[in-house]
Amino acid sequence: MLKIENLTKTYGTKTAVDNLSLEINSGEIYGFIGHNGAGKTTTIKACCGILAFDSGEIYIDGLSIKENPVECKKRIAYIPDNPDLYEFMSGMKYLNFIADVYELSKADREREINKYAGILGLADELHNPISSYSHGMKQKLALISALIHNPKLMFLDEPFVGLDPMAAHLLKGIMREKCNAGGAIFFSTHVLEVAEKLCDKVAIIKEGKLVIAGNTAEVIGESSLESVFLELSENKA
Numbered sequence: 001m002l003k004i005e006n007l008t009k010t011y012g013t014k015t016a017v018d019n020l021s022l023e024i025n026s027g028e029i030y031g032f033i034g035h036n037g038a039g040k041t042t043t044i045k046a047c048c049g050i051l052a053f054d055s056g057e058i059y060i061d062g063l064s065i066k067e068n069p070v071e072c073k074k075r076i077a078y079i080p081d082n083p084d085l086y087e088f089m090s091g092m093k094y095l096n097f098i099a100d101v102y103e104l105s106k107a108d109r110e111r112e113i114n115k116y117a118g119i120l121g122l123a124d125e126l127h128n129p130i131s132s133y134s135h136g137m138k139q140k141l142a143l144i145s146a147l148i149h150n151p152k153l154m155f156l157d158e159p160f161v162g163l164d165p166m167a168a169h170l171l172k173g174i175m176r177e178k179c180n181a182g183g184a185i186f187f188s189t190h191v192l193e194v195a196e197k198l199c200d201k202v203a204i205i206k207e208g209k210l211v212i213a214g215n216t217a218e219v220i221g222e223s224s225l226e227s228v229f230l231e232l233s234e235n236k237a
Helices: 040-047 069-074 091-101 106-119 135-147 165-180 192-198 216-220 225-235
Strands: 002-011 014-024 029-033 055-060 076-079 153-157 184-188 201-206 209-215
Touching (some): 014 201, 029 040, 029 165, 040 184, 106 165, 201 216
Antiparallel strands (some): 002 055, 201 209
8 A cells, every 4th residue: 555665855954764675555544653753743644745855765556756746646645744734614514615625525525424423422513613623623624634535545643632531532543444445544642551552563763764654462572662663673784
């Protein structure tokens, strides 16, 4: 579903991502772990076609993000850690705008909006302006907007930030449901306990370089993801 081959991205003299290679298959929830500034967000933005990169290749559902950016973007959804929404719109107008972008039919958009707004408890707020929403409500709206076109691959950058415990629990269920239906999710998080329990596979990145990647159980062994992360962060350059 996602194949990253020798990805390198620099900003001036700083190498943000250094020869990174990863592969995420259908049905997998893949956790991307690293300190602030390790290269997680840069990698995700490159995969989404938001950032150009210096070398390497990224394939989404077999298509090159460089050569087929529009077709790739039709297959994905991306939620940044701090989504920028059009706050002058109501929640419903915003969701219909996103549905228009993805050319969803009236029936499809109504079904998906009702489904996810109901699950996330936002249905009664959709008529209100986004400017009146709390941070958590905005996060929920961004999630709904990402889900309604049924993307094959989702990129989530710190998706649990700002969500209350119930919403976080519901999001975990949605993530597993999407992957059980054949999708895939690649997400960054600092909440290592969540990553350990939720992810089929994890990758740890430090200073733009891949430190370790594999099945979560194999990476952890007899330890915990937190212990492995702290040990690798301290001992490997």
